[in-house]
Amino acid sequence: MFDLFNLSTNSFSYPFTKQHFILYKQVTSQYDDPDILQYVNLLVPEKIKKDIKIELKKTNTSKGANLDKYNNSNSSTNHSICNDLADDRGDDDTYNTKEDLSYSSSTISLPISFLDSLKELLIWFKKDFMRWVDKNPSCDNCGRQLALEYIPGDTWEIRGIENYYCSFCSAVFSFPRYGKIKEIADNRIGRCSEWTFLFGAILNSVSIKTRIVHDFLDHCWNESFIGGRWIHIDSTLTYPISFDHCSYYEKNWNKKYIFVLAFSKSNLEDVTASYTMKWNQVLNRRSELKQTQLDKFQKFYQKI
Numbered sequence: 293m294f295d296l297f298n299l300s301t302n303s304f305s306y307p308f309t310k311q312h313f314i315l316y317k318q319v320t321s322q323y324d325d326p327d328i329l330q331y332v333n334l335l336v337p338e339k340i341k342k343d344i345k346i347e348l349k350k351t352n353t354s355k356g357a358n359l360d361k362y363n364n365s366n367s368s369t370n371h372s373i374c375n376d377l378a379d380d381r382g383d384d385d386t387y388n389t390k391e392d393l394s395y396s397s398s399t400i401s402l403p404i405s406f407l408d409s410l411k412e413l414l415i416w417f418k419k420d421f422m423r424w425v426d427k428n429p430s431c432d433n434c435g436r437q438l439a440l441e442y443i444p445g446d447t448w449e450i451r452g453i454e455n456y457y458c459s460f461c462s463a464v465f466s467f468p469r470y471g472k473i474k475e476i477a478d479n480r481i482g483r484c485s486e487w488t489f490l491f492g493a494i495l496n497s498v499s500i501k502t503r504i505v506h507d508f509l510d511h512c513w514n515e516s517f518i519g520g521r522w523i524h525i526d527s528t529l530t531y532p533i534s535f536d537h538c539s540y541y542e543k544n545w546n547k548k549y550i551f552v553l554a555f556s557k558s559n560l561e562d563v564t565a566s567y568t569m570k571w572n573q574v575l576n577r578r579s580e581l582k583q584t585q586l587d588k589f590q591k592f593y594q595k596i
C-alpha cells in the first residue's frame with residue numbers, strides 16, 4: 293500500500309492531479325474484489341442478471357452467435373472506434389492524419405438480444421436505482437435553493453462532503469463524495485463519478501469487463517470490453533445515447549479534449565481518438581503541454 297500523504301496534491305498540472313490517478317486506481321482495484329462484486333451484484337434485479345447471463349453464455353458457447361464475429365477483423369488493437377464516429381468519419385479529411393485507428397468498423401453491430409439485456413440494465417440503474425445530485429440542488433420539501441457547505445476530504449475514500457441546508461424549512465441534505473463502491477451503492481446518489489464507479493462495478497459483477505474513462509474536463513463514464521473492443525457506456529445518459537455514442541459529447545456538449553484517459557486497475561490508456569472527430573485540434577491543444585506528460589502519467593499510474 294502506498295502512502296497517500298507522502299504525495300503532494302498537484303504534482304501534475306491541473307486538471308491532471310495525483311488525486312485523480314489515485315482515485316481511479318483505487319476504484320478500479322475494487323473491480324477485482326469478489327466481495328465488492330458480489331455486494332453490488334445482489335442489487336441488480338434477478339431478471340436482468342439472468343438475461344445478461346444468457347446472452348453472455350450464447351456468445352461463449354454458440355459459435356454462430358459468437359460476439360467475435362461482430363468484431364472488426366482488421367483491427368490489430370483492442371481499441372476500436374464507436375459506431376457513431378465510424379459512421380461520421382467517411383467525409384472527414386481532417387481525420388486522415390490518424391493512422392493507427394481502424395475505421396472499417398462502421399458495420400460493427402451486436403446481437404439485438406445482447407443490446408436489449410444491456411439496455412435493461414442501463415434503464416434500471418438510471419430510472420430505478422440511482423438519484424442524480426444537481427450542482428445547485430433545491431429543497432425536497434419546499435423547492436427553494438439550498439445553501440452549500442463544503443467539507444474537503446483528504447483521501448480517495450471520501451473526497452469531500454457537500455452539506456446542503458434550507459434556510460426556509462431547515463431541511464438538511466448531505467452528499468458525501470465516496471470512492472468506496474459499497475458506500476456509493478448504499479447511498480444511491482451521486483454525479484457522474486459516483487454513477488460511473490458503481491455502474492462499472494455492476495458491469496464487472498455480471499462478467500462484463502469494464503473500466504473508467506475521464507475526459508479531464510468535467511465528465512466521466514465507462515467503457516466495457518464487448519465483442520472484442522472497448523465500447524462507450526455512460527449510465528448517466530438516456531439509452532440509446534448511453535451506449536456506443538462516443539461522439540455525443542463533442543457534438544452536443546462542444547467538448548474540447550486534450551486527454552481522455554481510460555483507467556483499469558493495471559493501466560491507463562489514452563483513448564482520446566475514440567471520442568473526437570477533430571483530432572488535429574486535439575493535437576494543437578496538446579502541443580502546449582509537455583510532450584512527456586502522458587508517459588509520466590503512465591509511469592506514475594503503474595507505480596501506485
Ligand SMILES: [Zn+2]
Nearest residue numbers: 431434458461
Ligand atoms: Zn426547504
